[in-house]
Amino acid sequence: MAIAFLSAKRSKDPNRQVGACLVSQNGIILGIGYNGFPRGCSDDQLPWAKMSKSGDPLETKYPYVCHAEVNAILNTNHASAAGQRLYVTMFPCNECAKIIIQNAVRCLRSHIFYRKKTEYSTAYVASHKLLSMAGVEVRKHQPQMDQILLKFMEL
Numbered sequence: 001m002a003i004a005f006l007s008a009k010r011s012k013d014p015n016r017q018v019g020a021c022l023v024s025q026n027g028i029i030l031g032i033g034y035n036g037f038p039r040g041c042s043d044d045q046l047p048w049a050k051m052s053k054s055g056d057p058l059e060t061k062y063p064y065v066c067h068a069e070v071n072a073i074l075n076t077n078h079a080s081a082a083g084q085r086l087y088v089t090m091f092p093c094n095e096c097a098k099i100i101i102q103n104a105v106r107c108l109r110s111h112i113f114y115r116k117k118t119e120y121s122t123a124y125v126a127s128h129k130l131l132s133m134a135g136v137e138v139r140k141h142q143p144q145m146d147q148i149l150l151k152f153m154e155l
């Protein structure tokens with residue numbers, strides 16, 4: 001989970017940085033991801049806005065951004081995500097849930113388990129429903145410590 005948190009720090013989304021880390025059954029890191037625009041699609045040419053003044057959805061980030069969970073699965077250095085565990089900083093949306101299931105990820109550990117009622121309720125209710133139906137073992141992550149401090153000068 002700490003790696004997922006660190007990965008989230010790389011996101012350029014000004015409102016929400018999400019991180020994900022896929023590990024094998026014995027805890028070997030296989031893929032890491034954060035929310036960002038697809039490779040080759042410049043942050044300078046695409047918007048990070050949540051809403052546009054004109055009301056045009058194409059002037060918001062939503063049609064363009066790749067979700068952290070999808071990036072972690074796609075970035076995997078292993079042929080298959082089958083049987084593996086995905087750590088996420090935020091509960092995945094329904095679109096990510098579909099990809100998690102279709103890639104046969106077996107366990108999900110989420111730092112934020114339930115979203116506020118006002119936030120994307122349909123997507124997150126559907127996500128919980130799909131993951132449960134598909135038998136993905138989903139749990140809230142229980143951290144063993146409150147924080148990890150990185151001091152680069154100490155190495």
Ligand SMILES: O=c1ccn([C@H]2C[C@H](O)[C@@H](COP(=O)(O)O)O2)c(=O)[nH]1
Pocket residue numbers: 013015016017018034035036050061065066067068069091092093094096
């Ligand atoms: O499953 C998910 C859901 C969302 N994200 C990313 C996509 C966006 O960059 C942000 C959400 O932005 P809001 O401003 O909170 O709408 O989170 C993700 O990576 N995975």
Ligand SMILES: [Zn+2]
Pocket residue numbers: 067068069092093094095096097
């Ligand atoms: Zn998603």
